[in-house]
Amino acid sequence: MSHHPAYATSPDINMTELFIAKWAILGCGWISNHFVNDLRLSPSSRGITGVSHAIVAVGARSLANAEDFISRSCPRGGAAQEAGLVNCTPKAYGSYQEAMNDPNVSVIYIGTINTSHFDLAHFALEHGKNCLVEKPACLNSAEWTMLSRLAKEKELFLMEGVWTRFNPVLLAVEEAVHRGDIGDIRCLYSDYAMDVFGKQPDTSRFLSAELAGGALLDIGPYPMVWALTMLYRHPLNQITQPGVIGTTMLLHTTGVDLATSITMTFERLKAVAFCTVNLLSATNKAQHTRIVGSKGEIIVQGYTSRPRSYLVRKLIDATQEGGDFHPDEVFDMPFGGYGLHYEADAVAECLKFGLKESPRMLHAETLMTMQIYDEARRKGRYILPSGLEKVSLGE
Incomplete structure (x- = not known):
């Protein structure tokens, strides 16, 4: 039984060539730690042969935090670096924006607190980087609508990181x-x-x-x-x-x-x-x-x-x-691992085959989910503090 969707391909894509996703990791907390640990596991250990992962950059709110995260969690990088397929080690940055601007980065993983997801994803897309943003992708459906439109305009990959979908x-x-x-x-x-x-x-x-x-x-x-x-x-x-x-x-x-x-x-x-x-x-x-x-x-x-x-x-x-x-x-x-590698593999496969959204995690389903959450918060009177939502409902 295949755990991966069928992808439409163009004649320019070499199906047998190894594709390496080159990640920038934003945030040095609990979920980012699990994510990079899973990126270090050899894809062949789970039957994956067409893609692998390199950790190119780590961005934090201070350079010391990024350096400490790398030394603890990914000193040699991801599976591709540990296998000698990519000749670099992760570079630490003292800001998220610097990490996203690293020219060697092809895809951003946003593992920061909920309130920063929209701004960081928007910056990544504006600066030409594909983006995987941890759930919840945004604070409301209007924010997601703006990100989805921007990704389509820029012809970039964007996905909410609901990693359980790939379990x-x-x-x-x-x-x-x-x-x-x-x-x-x-x-x-x-x-x-x-x-x-x-x-x-x-x-x-x-x-x-x-x-x-x-x-x-x-x-x-x-x-x-x-x-x-x-x-x-x-x-x-x-x-x-x-x-x-x-x-x-x-x-x-x-x-x-x-x-x-x-x-x-x-x-x-x-x-x-x-x-x-x-x-x-x-x-x-x-x-x-x-x-x-x-x-x-x-x-x-x-x-x-x-x-x-x-x-x-x-x-x-x-x-x-x-x-x-x-x-x-x-x-x-x-x-093996925590289970985040299945999601990372799916992102890498989408990038390899030129897809701008995952068949398993469509933009429309994230939008529908956010709309359900908006309604639940409205009925439950859960009102976020002023200024947290960067795009208001109805805009």
Whole structure:
């Protein structure tokens, strides 16, 4: 089973030639550390032969931070550098803009705080650089619309980094669901939680309104990606946007959401999705996502963001109400690293084949997701501090 989409190619593209994505890493935090660690893993270890990765530049708010990050996380660079395919080591820069302007950089990874995503992505595109921006790509749908238009005008690649879309378990479950292995889809339940409330200060990136924190923007994309890939992308749905019939939000005293639930209906499928996130409780590591069909169910095991196994539970008699199940079929899909390398490989493949957006993570789906978030925040009265949103809704 292929984990990669088919790409339209031109006669000028050599399919067998190795393409090396030359990355600038912006931000030296937790997610950037995982990203560069995964870029160091040999693509051949996961069956990838056509692309590899070099870490050319690291940008931080100070030169010392960038230098320290390189020495700790990627002193020799990425897999291409460690294999001797690229003769350079990462260069440290004391500003994000300097790193993006490095002439050897072909693609930018933005792993900074939520409030900086739009400005940095806009700068990258304005200066002719392809861009992968961590989720949430922006703070609202108007910001994303501007970035998407700019990328198209400049003929550059742009993608929101919802890395779970490229996870092998999600791809396998998506194939099984769309193939009809559990019959007609009835319900999808997907949850993600972190117990940071009362354990981290209100100034943390999760709880601070000034940093655009909260459950929805920070971890909301994880349950949402399961709903969109399983239901919105289902062949019988015919790319019909969901109806959002309910949102519930619990606000913190800082103004951000501590918990949010979003209920979506898919009329063509006669199916419903329940997506929930919260910062109040520790996550249930055994089960985060459950997809129920007319002939059985699939339970995704492990974190919603990076599962490594799933089980299929089929009804013995699908006509019986409350019927018994056959023994569970468990599918373990272990992989090295954190799981961000699958996303990086997909970006490199898009660049190799000249695509300006990924077939797995289309601009239109990011826009639709941001519009759902806009509506959830409006109904929940989560209002970002003045000046954080660089483009206002309605502009």
